[in-house]
Amino acid sequence: MTSTEIPVGRAQNWLAPALLMGAAGGVAMGFGRLSYAFVLDDMVRAYLGSYSVAGLIGTANLTGYVISALLSGLLLRRWSPEGLSVRGLAVSTACLFVFPLTSTPMVAGLVMLLLGGAGGLVWISSVPIVSKTVPANRRGVAYGIALSGVGASAVLTGVVVRVCHGLLGDAGWRATWIVEGCGGLLVLILVIAFLAHGGTPGPAQQGSRTLIERPPAGITAALILYLCYGLMHGIFSNYYVVAAQEGGTLSHGTATTAFSILGLTNLFGGMVLGRLSDSWGRRPLLLPGLILLAGCCAAVTLHSAGLTLASSAMYGLLMGGVPAIITAALADQLAPADLARGYAAISLAVGLGQLLSPPIGGWLADRTGAFTVSFLLATAFAVIGAGAAFGASGLSRRAGRHRR
Known part of the structure; x- marks a missing residue:
């Protein structure tokens, strides 16, 4: 320590x-x-x-x-x-x-x-x-x-x-x-x-x-994970309201309300999942969280009103929880002197992801006439992020254990 x-x-x-x-x-x-x-x-x-x-x-x-x-x-x-x-x-x-x-x-x-x-x-x-x-x-x-x-x-x-x-x-x-x-x-x-x-x-x-600044050593998996999270989030957050209305799944008012529910569940997601990760460890929650995020993106493509509403609520919870767990895992792994530099590096990764994916998702929607392919791409980004979490050695530690 x-x-x-x-x-x-x-x-x-x-x-x-x-x-x-x-x-x-x-x-x-x-x-x-x-x-x-x-x-x-x-x-x-x-x-x-x-x-x-x-x-x-x-x-x-x-x-x-x-x-x-x-x-x-x-x-x-x-x-x-x-x-x-x-x-x-x-x-x-x-x-x-x-x-x-x-x-x-x-x-x-x-x-x-x-x-x-x-x-x-x-x-x-x-x-x-x-x-x-x-x-x-x-x-x-x-x-x-x-x-x-x-x-x-x-x-x-x-x-x-x-x-x-x-x-x-x-x-x-x-x-x-x-x-x-x-x-x-x-x-x-x-x-x-x-x-x-x-x-x-x-x-x-x-x-x-x-x-x-160069990022600290040993956080490559975290960079990949957060880049994938940003790529996924850029598509979901920008196009959810429009995609939820495709095929008459939801009205505009209901889709907007569903997106507001996302903000409400996001308010508690970081506190609840972050606290659970303190007790159960980071990886046992981060892996299922990313897989559930993939499911939220995929659910939008099924054009089911119930699944679309549920995906919004679940996405908000995970949108607060997953970044909190990633940040805590980074703090577990890095010395305090390196933490600001490490967090700046993964913040850059997630920012680039959110900057790049909306034009890609919009172009795919224009080409195909629907947002189905765009949200399947977001699903793939979440799955790749889960793979990076699985391979991140630092996430194997429980909360409170640190590299000396």
């Missing part, structure tokens, strides 16, 4: 940092990315003009995230994870206030790029922040809490959108961003008050002069 690692049996105040990072991730990655999908129709009517333009602006967010992941090693040499998180959250909050002032696609795209980049900084810094206080036998549930903010933000965004649209009509999309900006400001104040004064730049990166 390394000198900076928290002993399994030692009581630590790990819950507060996990909750704060969950709230920060909800603002930066939830409000900063998911809100756009909720107000997209109104923004297209207001000034975007077409869904092609809207799609390019949405891609700018993921592009910013990937850039942050690439440069995270350089940034962590300059600032501590706490300092990086505060800066990313500050930029995210500012962008939430600026977005309703935009009136041209170019400016909206720039704001989305900044939102994606700032969200990446918050997301990548959350894991080393939580790891400083969490004992080894609570890693799964702690990371589950820290990653659950996205699900919570999806639920809150749905409520805010309905209220603002009911009060202001088509102009409600601007008020939605402002309300979420106020929420971001509150979270920023809390993070500054409780976390901003701790931490130092990562010792593993000090003395390095490369712009982009």
Whole structure:
């Protein structure tokens, strides 16, 4: 065990940092990315003009995230994870206030790029922040809490959108961003008050002069696994609502409701499955989880209303749980000094997957006239990810055991 690692049996105040990072991730990655999908129709009517333009602006967010992941090693040499998180959250909050002032696609795209980049900084810094206080036998549930903010933000965004649209009509999309900006400001104040004064730049990166850090040794399987997860998730999250309506399976309203259920189950998935992985081990839950994700993707192609609704609920649960287990497994395997670099590497992999697969899935749908082949491809990505999990030696350890 390394000198900076928290002993399994030692009581630590790990819950507060996990909750704060969950709230920060909800603002930066939830409000900063998911809100756009909720107000997209109104923004297209207001000034975007077409869904092609809207799609390019949405891609700018993921592009910013990937850039942050690439440069995270350089940034962590300059600032501590706490300092990086505060800066990313500050930029995210500012962008939430600026977005309703935009009136041209170019400016909206720039704001989305900044939102994606700032969200990446918050997301990548959350894991080393939580790891400083969490004992080894609570890693799964702690990371589950820290990653659950996205699900919570999806639920809150749905409520805010309905209220603002009911009060202001088509102009409600601007008020939605402002309300979420106020929420971001509150979270920023809390993070500054409780976390901003701790931490130092990562010792593993000090003395390095490369712009982009090499990932730590021994995480190849985790990189493949998370890349496959990103490829699968890019197809499912972008096309589920449309694919669920093929063949009259579900109405548009029911498909949208099903996707909202996904956000609700995602809220609890990381905490529940992460906690179970602390007790049962990472691999016994990760392998079945990835196989079930494959089943969720395949179920959409069967055009059964019951299976499609069930797949949405199950996918949300696993969408929260699988990343929490992967993150905990990475923390089990890596020394604390390497954890930020390792998590940045797998974050880059999942970001690239989500960036690449939607155009592929859309092209396949255009060529075949349906989303069946696209979702079968997503199924295959999940199966390949399960194979990578099976071959990952680090996952054979139970929670609380570490490489010395």
